[in-house]
Amino acid sequence: MKKSHSKRYNLNMLSCALAACLLMAAPTAFAQSTSATLRGQVAAGSTITVTNVETGLRRTAQGGATGSYTIPGLPPGTYRVEGGSGGTRDITLAVGQVATVNLGQAAPAIPADGVTTLDRVVASAEFVPETKTSEVATYVTAKQIEMLPQNSRNFLAFADTVPGMLFTDNGSESRIRSGAQGANNINVFIDGVGQKNYVTPGGITGQDDSPGNPFPQSAIGEFKVITSNYKAEYDQISSAAITAVTRSGSNDFKGAVFWDRYTEAWRKPTPDEEVAGSKTEEKYEQFGAWVGGAIIKDRLHYFLSYEGKDIIRPVSIEPPAQVNLANLPESIRSEFGATSRPFKSDLYFGKLSFQASDDHLIEFSARRREELNLSGIGGTGARSYATDIPNKETRLDLRSVYSAQDWMNDAHITYESAGYNPSPVENGTSARYVVINPTNPGSASNPNLLTVLNTGSGPSFQDKSQKGWAIQDDFTWFGIDGHTIKAGFKYKKIDLKAFQQFPPFPRYWYDINESMTLPFRVEYTSPRSGRDPFVSTGNTQVGIYIQDDWEVTDKLMVNMGIRWDVEDNPSYTDRVLDPTIAAALRNWTNIQNTDYDIEDYIGNGSNRSNDKNNFAPRLGFSYDLTGDQRHVIFGGAGRAYDRTIFDYMAREFYGGAFTTYTINFRTPLHPCTGTACIAFNPALATPEGLAAYAAANPVAGGEIQLLNNDFKTPYSDQYSLGMRNRVELWGQDWNTSVTLQHIRSRDNFYMHLGSRRPDGSFHQYEAQGQTWGGSPFIAVPGYGNLILGDNGFAFNQNSLLLSIDKPYTDSSPWGVGIAYTYTDGEENRPNASEGETYLFDYASVRDQFYTSTGVPKHRLVLTGIYSPGWDLTFSSKLVLQAPTPIFAVNNTLSPANGTCTPITGAANCGALNSFYDPVMPVYDIGYKQFDLAAEKRFQLPGDFAFKLRADVLNVFNWRNWNQFDTGWGPAGGPVNPNVGVVNGNNIDGPTRTFKLSVRLEW
Template identity: 35%
Template sequence: MNSRYLGAASALAIVLSLGAAGAASAQTSTATVRGVVTDGGTAEAGASIVATDVNTGFVSRATANANGNYALPNLRPGTYRLNVSTADGDTYEQTVVLQVGQQAYLPLEVGATVSAGDPSATDVEDLIVVGNRNAIEVRTSEIATNVSALQISTLPQSNRNFLNFAALAPGIRLNPDEFRRDFSSGGNAGGGLSSNQVNVFIDGVSLKSNVNQGGLIGQDASRGNPFSQLAVQEFRVSTSNFKAEYEQAGTAIITAITRSGTNEFTGEVFGFYQNEDFTKRNYFQRLRGQETPALERQQYGASLGGPIIQDRLHFFLAYEVNDQVRNNDVVAGGGDRTTLPARVNVASYEGSFASPFRQDIYFGKLTFRANDASTLELQVSYRDEDDVRGFGGQTSFERAENVINEVLSVKGQWDFQSDLFFNELSVDYRESSFRPSILNPDLVGENFNGIIQIGGRSTSQEVREEILTVRNNVTIEPFELGGSHLIKFGGKVSFADFTVFNGQNTNPTFTYNLTPSQNLDYSFPSQAVYGVGAPTVTAENTQIGLFIQDDWEVNDHLTLNLGIRWDYETNAKNDKFVTSPAAAAALQFAEDTIRAQGGTHFEADRYISTGNNRDGFKNAFGPRVGFSYDVFADQQTVVFGGAGRFYDRTLFRNAAEESLFRQFANRTFLFSRDGLPRNGQATILWNESYRSRAGLDGLIASGVAPNSELRVIPNDLEPPYTDQFSIGLRQKFGDWNTSVSIIRQIGKNEIAYYPINRNVALNAQGRMVAFTVPGFGTIVAAENNRETRFTGLYVTAEKPYTSQSGWGVTFSYTGSDAETNRNEFNFDFPLASERPFVPNGADVEHQIVASGIVDLPWQLQLSGFLTLSSGNPFGVNDFSRIDEGPEFFQNFRQGNFGQPERYSFIIPNAFAYRSLDLRLTKTIAVPGGDLQLIGEVFNVFDYDNFNGYDGFIPETGTNLNFGNPNSVIGTPRTFQVGMRYSF
């Protein structure tokens, strides 16, 4: 560990703990119970409330104030026995179940009688509907969905990624890409780069990726899982108006807690299996007459928890493996092979090749209750995966990559309670490394266009994050001032080291074309692309966050949630970078050229860094205001709403690329048989000695290489944020909890790139023309002017599963209108600000997600997961309107993701995406525990869910493929079998 971490962390921990100030987890890993103690309607001042965790024996205490109000904050989610003793000796006992992130309002009437159910029952199924034992969270302005341990363990899913169940929350979109298991929300939902403005907390530890895309560390390009599902107890999905204690998220938060040991030894062993015989062919495989690719997937693991010292010290351990081998078929294209070099035996590259993947996830936790006022906890998790992939189709196995993904997290926490406050101090260390490497680095790449790609892959990368975070959180005992206030405040400091190695094209690729009209064939390459220089950037960054939150119960009807958060980073923009004199001259030349044409949109000084003119952004204040109004003061009908600003962060990779493009350059060499120009561009007379790194190095040394791209970011780059507004209604109907809400999100300051060196005016055909900058090729600049707009209608209904009723159902509907005014890379307009708003990847007009669990005879249980949606919009490039001239190009250019006029292809039924998954479980009592036999089927009705629609409309003629898909998302009908033994 970096020595600067240790000294700074120690000093900060001492200051924070002595000052009882701090930050961090609060509701990110706990729950709160508030209420009033009464006897015959009279407030019981001084009543003592003792909450005992029935599984661990841990005890928390509270005392009712003069108005009878009490609060038990920072309780670990679980089942609690509440014992109330009044000043005159009356007693009362009640059992309650709390969920993560919940702020439950629970009035305690000493004279009340708890009816029904077994008083000794301790599991959620037995307690959730027993009398008034279930804690209800309705008095909150937050829009959130809790996913229980029962749902995680019971609902069907193929890959044991607990985040899959986040789709139960309205507004959440899961990425169906096998190699990118992430999620997104609101106006930033969809695929591609839009998953960044989310965050996941595991026991208060942020999994946010500070460098890479994908939102979470390790999820940018992985078919693995971010955390052990065995170790996850439950989680909560917050999609609007989440509180100020949550950091670095503009659209959605997931807060999960891990399992802990209890006073009983408990454990689980599981295994799931699947191969190609369990999977049908998809639409395109059937169309091409392909066989189902070979597949074998084994998922297995075990957990064990229990007491070391009864009621005091407990442990929990978990281990999971995802071991799979998928075969990819390499099939050469049908191009003319007659001019291929004799050394290229195409048949030797064809066939079916294994793509193995293995992930191992480890988790361990110790929890020590030193006394009723103090708890210590230590936990460690480690994720390790290897993935050989990147081949198939016309790409040979030689060009595969091995993606190594490692994440280590260590956390220590001390909770202390006094008569005046509850203090939570934690220190966590996280180290992650994402390393796609070249499987055959000694072979140069060769691409015979239309036939086969052979040789080594072109690019290797490594993204490393090393972060030490100190957090402290204080919750003040509730006090009366115009109602009951529960105040939390705190802060965090993170010390981060970032490393970005982007060895793009460090292994050169030679491309061969068969174009007789240009005197090109497969006997020599038409071009080579080669990256040279120092492709590594490192930086140190300190992140500071402060918040204060007041949950104010004004009266029996009105609750206000008021808060503000402030975040700051010392080096979010690679602040010590110095623009070279040559680059500064090029930028000034571009500004002068643009101004001579009448343009004023580019100022070179904004992009010229001196190493001390990039001040950190100090205005990231995020106020949050929310309310809930309990109409009849009975927690049955509640109106709620809120507004707030939510800052995320600019990924460090965006800043690192500015240095990378200066330290490291991609060179493109054009070759010919005669050394004459081709298409107006100079070429190099081909020589066989050039077919190597050494040969290309020699050409660079001799000065025969094109200029490289200049990538720049503005000195005043600001982090992205969303402004959120919501209004809604919650209503209980017996056992059913329902809600309707309307969401509005406006996202700003999102990063976008556009080329600077292009003329202000379009040419006569309405096309852009670039001008030449001395010493460089294209100048690509970043801006903070990309925006998103999202309006959503969220409808939810839930009847929780109980063992008494034997069934449970959840339902969510999302109506969406989402648009953006540009892509991340905007190369289609002279000015980035001119791009119109069009539908983006989140613009799925309708989405329904439902789940159900039902008990059947003979110890059988059936569960299901249904997803229906309108499908994603797709980009349409309509060049049939080119005769409209420059005006057309100003308003509709290539690169739109989405379209001004929605092209809706419902194929062929009411929903473009449809999938129903089912699981049947048979439970058998065996010595020491239960054995479950599990059968699952995914996409039961084998729906063809299409993707990759062709959106090109040519200038003349007809594109016969317009509107047709070229791929599918999700899986065809697939079966999986498994077993689970628990005790």
């Protein structure tokens, strides 16, 4: 049934009207998502004043009729609180924190000597932990960022210490994920502004195919990680929210210069290097500087930061395990072995903060990221096969901040530009050298080929980007006693672009056992007439929300909110399928009587609409059992909508836009047949000859990729129940938290085969009960295969999150953190959480769920910081996690026609759950790493200090293997006795590495 959209509303007009209404309703203050709020009880009518001891920022409030007060919009930092009958109190507030301080009580005693000096205030200020939030949230402090062992200077790596989070860095890219969902589903908010990647995977911009950092670590003050049940102000997210605040300048002129480094001489050899007998050149340097101060004391401050990386990372070029290296020609053997690939990055950040009055703050920040990154080297890719992946990003943020007695408002105008543009380092042809698999040769007409080496031009050319501006506003009202009501909107106008061509240059195939000069095949692409591979669209996003934090009693807090989002994507809604293709589909008898209606996928320009049903209610509570914030039960339930990556939506355009020509050349070992089988012609080794062949052999049609006309936005439903405690142990306050969490993610994007057999069936032996495999790659007459895009991938997650924390303070200079996560995760397509978006073994996604890949069932992270005096500080981090399930099809107990049934030990056609390492037989631990760091501070004349630091990563040189035999065996058995056994030299994480850092600060 066709839909009618004759009255489609104008999204631009609606969003502009909403923006105008809200802007007229409120002037401009810090968003609650990044700033702190101070609240509590004082004598009725008393005046409370808080002053930031570093910047001079000053806020006042008055106790209401019941004695309650609220001071919002406080940037994280150290404050002096004065007023009420509690005298003076110095406190430290964290990012996004709601701290409760009752000033009717006597404040802790402050030493009389030097009490007014800023140094004493900063040193003696107490941290007031937040316990009454319903969010499943954990803070990462500036001290942890500064002191814990690390290698990458990526501030997201410290989220790894939070229960439920997992940070990975495999040398090619670094990503952060939460639970059973993948990295695509997170969002990072910096100063209240989301950093979402709209075009490519990775969650935030710059996380796709890059080991670089999204932000200079020296510019991050601290951040909070919310793994579920965030409030309504958070958008474009369905797993974890990371909200960070950037540093600002202060009245004091401060700065630092740093440099850290290690080389191959400072680490143990990798397994590949042990085999080779020598180490490969490696260099890892990180360097930078930051400076901040006052242009006008208490009024205008600046902060500047730069960080760079210069990395030469070792990789290994090696043939498949089935190939005997001694049987290969010397010209091929010489390409194998340990090598390296370079990476360089530059990160710039600048910020101006103008305190126009006690109530009005204006900020402007700018960030620039530039990277040079070579990928494709390693495995079977020679150095010449490299692809250059430049990563460039620019973001600007202008904020105007206004705070009053009963309300506050935060307004942003932002601009962003980010591009993803891989291209071959070498232009020209490429060569793929293969052999017939000696252990499974296949047939003479269809040999099973193993790729041994790729040389020449790289396989990828892409041009994908997002660029545009946004305005967002958050207005908070405190005028009703016991209520904090917050409402806001966001309007964003972004230009999205996508293009790709695989391969961009001809690829010639050579059988090493036949000829190194005479190819038996060539593959190349040519633009197909009538199919435009370039797609760009003006994307418009609108979001509105309202929420209320209701203090029902002095013990019970209830959080209620709802948000609504809509995204206008004209490339989808206005899509008109080529009438010729539409006619071919409607006339194809194979799909006339099958399990779907092709009309649901044929766009005519008026039968598609944006998903306007994205209403996300969120409800939470906290109950303070004893009224002193020491024992608090909390919980919540809510829905969160994410978005579908534009690169997936763009497949309608560039899927099938290029003709891929495959010409087989008749040779003794490859006696091909058919129209694309000819004798080798030297002219076909030239661009002119290939173009002439394409002109003489035009290929109409091509693959057809279509999206459902009723496409929905992916979302997750989140439920949590937990308890926080502050307990005294050994004379110190410890914070504990235990949370049960359930998350159900639905409507995630996937693509499946629309092609069917002549009788409309999918499986060849469907009548005999076949349910898996035997996919019908049958071309639409005049075209290629039909592939359909739908909603359907789903994830379920049950988690136990446990944390125990004793904070580091100047008065108690040691800190301990314990974070344990138990995750029972499942997905209805193995590898979906790892980024897989295609499902070809079934007609469509099924209700059967499999163990989630990439998520260990058990994970324990222990951290510690200790300062014994003498300006020495020691820190450590231990990570232990269970084996991570990986995708491995198991059909050994299935008949040859591929029926999929559960078996003991693993889900049939599902994930491989357990591994055995014959070198280091540890059955319970899949990943283990212990790091140490030590720092010595030397005071220099004046205000200068010199710091010398040493980090030792993977102290015990544990090997974390990541290459396993995943072949269970043929259909019907027998089972491969080596399934799950290590069968390669690849490892995750570093070998034991010594890293030296020096730092000059003032």
